[in-house]
Amino acid sequence: MSNVVIDASGVSKVYRLGVTGTGSFRQDVKRWWNTKLLKQENPFFQAEQAKASEIWALQDVSFQIKRGEVWGIVGDNGAGKSTLLKIISRIIQPTAGRVRGKGTVGSLLEVGTGFHPELTGRENIFISGHLLGMNKAQIREKFEEIVSFSGIEQFIDTPVKRYSSGMYVRLAFSVAAHLEPDILIMDEVLAVGDIAFQKKCLDKMQQLANDSHRTILFVSHNMQAVHHLCQQAMWLQRGKLVSIGPATEVVNSYVGSLQQNKLRHRWLDANTAPGNEYVRILSFELIPGMPAPEGVIDVRTPLTVRFCIQNNEAGVLLNAGLHLYNYAGECVFDVASPAVVCEEGMVKGECHIPGHFLNDGAYYFSLIVVRDTSIPVYYYEGGIHFEVADYRENTAWFGKWKGAVRPQFPFSFGPDHSPSTGSG
Amino acid sequence: MALSAGTNDHWDWEVGSRSTWGSWSFQELWAYRHLLFRFIRRDFLLNYQQTILGPLWIVLQPVLTLVVYVLVFGKWIGVSTGTVPPVLFFLCGILLWGLCNDLFTGTAFIFTWYNYLYSKVYFPRLIIPFSITGTHLARFLIQLVLLLVVFVYYWFWRSQPVVLNVWLLFVPIAVLLVAAFSLSLGLLFSILTARYRDLSNIVHLGIRLFMFVTPVIYPLALVPQGIRWLVTINPLTALFEVFRYALLGQGSFTAGQLAYSSLSIILMLVLSLVWFNKQSARLIDVV
Numbered sequence: 156m157s158n159v160v161i162d163a164s165g166v167s168k169v170y171r172l173g174v175t176g177t178g179s180f181r182q183d184v185k186r187w188w189n190t191k192l193l194k195q196e197n198p199f200f201q202a203e204q205a206k207a208s209e210i211w212a213l214q215d216v217s218f219q220i221k222r223g224e225v226w227g228i229v230g231d232n233g234a235g236k237s238t239l240l241k242i243i244s245r246i247i248q249p250t251a252g253r254v255r256g257k258g259t260v261g262s263l264l265e266v267g268t269g270f271h272p273e274l275t276g277r278e279n280i281f282i283s284g285h286l287l288g289m290n291k292a293q294i295r296e297k298f299e300e301i302v303s304f305s306g307i308e309q310f311i312d313t314p315v316k317r318y319s320s321g322m323y324v325r326l327a328f329s330v331a332a333h334l335e336p337d338i339l340i341m342d343e344v345l346a347v348g349d350i351a352f353q354k355k356c357l358d359k360m361q362q363l364a365n366d367s368h369r370t371i372l373f374v375s376h377n378m379q380a381v382h383h384l385c386q387q388a389m390w391l392q393r394g395k396l397v398s399i400g401p402a403t404e405v406v407n408s409y410v411g412s413l414q415q416n417k418l419r420h421r422w423l424d425a426n427t428a429p430g431n432e433y434v435r436i437l438s439f440e441l442i443p444g445m446p447a448p449e450g451v452i453d454v455r456t457p458l459t460v461r462f463c464i465q466n467n468e469a470g471v472l473l474n475a476g477l478h479l480y481n482y483a484g485e486c487v488f489d490v491a492s493p494a495v496v497c498e499e500g501m502v503k504g505e506c507h508i509p510g511h512f513l514n515d516g517a518y519y520f521s522l523i524v525v526r527d528t529s530i531p532v533y534y535y536e537g538g539i540h541f542e543v544a545d546y547r548e549n550t551a552w553f554g555k556w557k558g559a560v561r562p563q564f565p566f567s568f569g570p571d572h573s574p575s576t577g578s579g
Numbered sequence: 580m581a582l583s584a585g586t587n588d589h590w591d592w593e594v595g596s597r598s599t600w601g602s603w604s605f606q607e608l609w610a611y612r613h614l615l616f617r618f619i620r621r622d623f624l625l626n627y628q629q630t631i632l633g634p635l636w637i638v639l640q641p642v643l644t645l646v647v648y649v650l651v652f653g654k655w656i657g658v659s660t661g662t663v664p665p666v667l668f669f670l671c672g673i674l675l676w677g678l679c680n681d682l683f684t685g686t687a688f689i690f691t692w693y694n695y696l697y698s699k700v701y702f703p704r705l706i707i708p709f710s711i712t713g714t715h716l717a718r719f720l721i722q723l724v725l726l727l728v729v730f731v732y733y734w735f736w737r738s739q740p741v742v743l744n745v746w747l748l749f750v751p752i753a754v755l756l757v758a759a760f761s762l763s764l765g766l767l768f769s770i771l772t773a774r775y776r777d778l779s780n781i782v783h784l785g786i787r788l789f790m791f792v793t794p795v796i797y798p799l800a801l802v803p804q805g806i807r808w809l810v811t812i813n814p815l816t817a818l819f820e821v822f823r824y825a826l827l828g829q830g831s832f833t834a835g836q837l838a839y840s841s842l843s844i845i846l847m848l849v850l851s852l853v854w855f856n857k858q859s860a861r862l863i864d865v866v
Binding site for chain 1: 589590591592593594595596597610611613614617618620621624625628629695696697698699700701702860861863864
């Protein structure tokens with residue numbers, strides 16, 4: 156007997172935009188009347204027809220998952236990860252292809268699914284448990300554990316609408332983490348609760364993953380967690396399976412791809428290059444300081460920003476500034492070059508950012524050219540987008556590392572051997 | 580296929596691009612029975628949470644309706660209820676129609692109301708309409724106690740003769756058929772309202788108008804011969820009449836009408852269940 160528990164072959168899902176699902180009876184009747192009975196194409200409907208485009212949320216995805224494996228699914232937003240999970244969970248049907256499976260599937264696509272605000276924590280535990288396919292005896296057996304894991308013993312007979320959002324999420328995750336389906340599907344569930352609870356969740360996930368009978372499918376944007384928890388991974392891009400295999404390889408090639416082609420920008424024609432009558436930006440590049448060019452920028456990687464601009468005005472005092480923004484839109488730093496008098500022609504600039512400085516996350520550089528140290532000449536916003544991956548050693552903590560930056564300052568820590576000045 | 584069956588092993592479930600008409604799994608429905616009962620329990624808890632009178636509302640609602648009906652239809656308009664006191668006559672109609680109305684309006688919008696569950700987690704989609712049916716049948720049973728109390732009052736204090744007849748045995752079947760009628764109509768409309776939101780405006784009006792072609796506030800005998808076909812074509816008519824005949828000893832129906840009602844309702848139920856089962860997987864993308 157083979158131990159394949161999920162077999163997907165040729166799974167595709169098409170969403171039609173504009174044609175169906177308009178939800179109006181009048182429109183449907185009108186369309187039917189016009190196209191089928193009158194055999195005429197109303198210009199309005201033609202326009203509508205042309206607008207209607209098909210979106211392939213998934214395109215010919217096939218894979219097999221064996222019992223006990225822990226799979227990570229990675230990809231950009233809109234790559235089809237959630238659609239795939241919804242099909243495997245049997246919530247929606249594929250347009251083509253099929254998924255076959257063995258054993259019960261418990262899906263946790265959203266924490267707190269099925270919770271009703273008016274009901275007590277106790278009632279909600281039972282409803283959620285039943286929704287996830289557990290029977291009464293199984294829930295009773297796990298009840299104490301669920302309640303103590305969530306840490307809300309006192310409030311178990313209070314309607315959940317009176318809970319704080321933290322308590323709510325903790326209870327919801329506890330129910331889900333204690334259910335015992337053969338196949339567990341989890342979508343972005345790590346981003347719940349406070350840091351202490353996140354740690355608890357990850358430990359629980361680890362414990363579930365170690366169980367050799369439990370098959371887990373796990374979608375996350377936290378590459379470190381995918382890398383750490385999963386043995387296997389698949390990478391989806393625009394509905395297609397790009398890569399499938401051991402988690403380390405897939406995650407590395409995914410993260411690597413995020414950076415390629417985004418780090419180097421060169422414009423060959425000065426007339427179309429970004430800029431104005433005074434200056435044109437001819438190149439703007441980020442060069443990571445690492446041995447392999449396809450490697451992954453992580454928190455250890457030193458970075459070099461290099462740019463080249465064409466100055467069209469003779470004898471002008473110019474300087475450049477580099478702004479680094481994170482994706483929350485906050486400026487992490489603003490460094491300015493020294494100001495120099497420039498003649499017409501090329502002007503080069505280079506700036507080094509040491510390793511062990513940026514925190515993990517997504518960033519972009521903007522370049523500003525300033526005249527007479529006060530008048531902005533040209534601002535090139537969002538020139539280079541890049542991501543800094545996480546890297547850590549000697550720690551068991553896999554939650555988000557706090558801080559805008561993550562510098563390594565000298566830090567000593569140990570038993571105090573200096574002569575005591577205390578109460579002695 | 581036959582060749583691969585030998586080499587390949589058994590799959591518990593399969594998700595394909597088409598749902599067949601016969602994709603039924605009674606086993607699966609049975610496996611989720613706990614959820615069904617939990618939903619019924621939830622409905623009861625939710626309805627009377629934070630109300631002063633609590634579950635008393637289950638009987639208060641028909642009582643208040645009864646007062647209005649007795650005053651308006653009994654006293655002012657003077658609908659003749661024959662030898663039966665108006666209170667008993669109207670109460671029977673109100674209770675049975677209440678089941679019909681609540682069950683229909685409760686199930687006609689499930690795709691919109693329960694989308695938060697349907698689009699997030701898989702469970703047999705029929706569990707929700709079945710649990711709503713269960714809730715309303717349970718409410719109806721509680722309301723029957725009210726009917727019994729009123730009966731006892733009329734029997735002892737007003738010496739209203741009680742005519743027990745063999746049709747009393749048919750009452751549970753009549754009630755189940757009425758529920759089946761409302762459920763199948765509700766299932767059909769749940770699919771239609773999911774596709775065409777416009778319909779939700781008509782549904783409430785429609786069921787209110789439908790009451791007037793059902794002998795709820797009048798006995799069938801009162802309907803003029805010329806338009807009687809309009810009322811008798813309604814499968815509910817014979818059931819309402821037999822319900823009142825069994826309890827009050829007054830009602831007009833024939834065996835043929837009963838057979839027509841039963842068969843058409845069973846046919847409707849089967850068709851609506853099959854259609855619902857087929858459409859439900861697809862509708863999640865539409866709602």
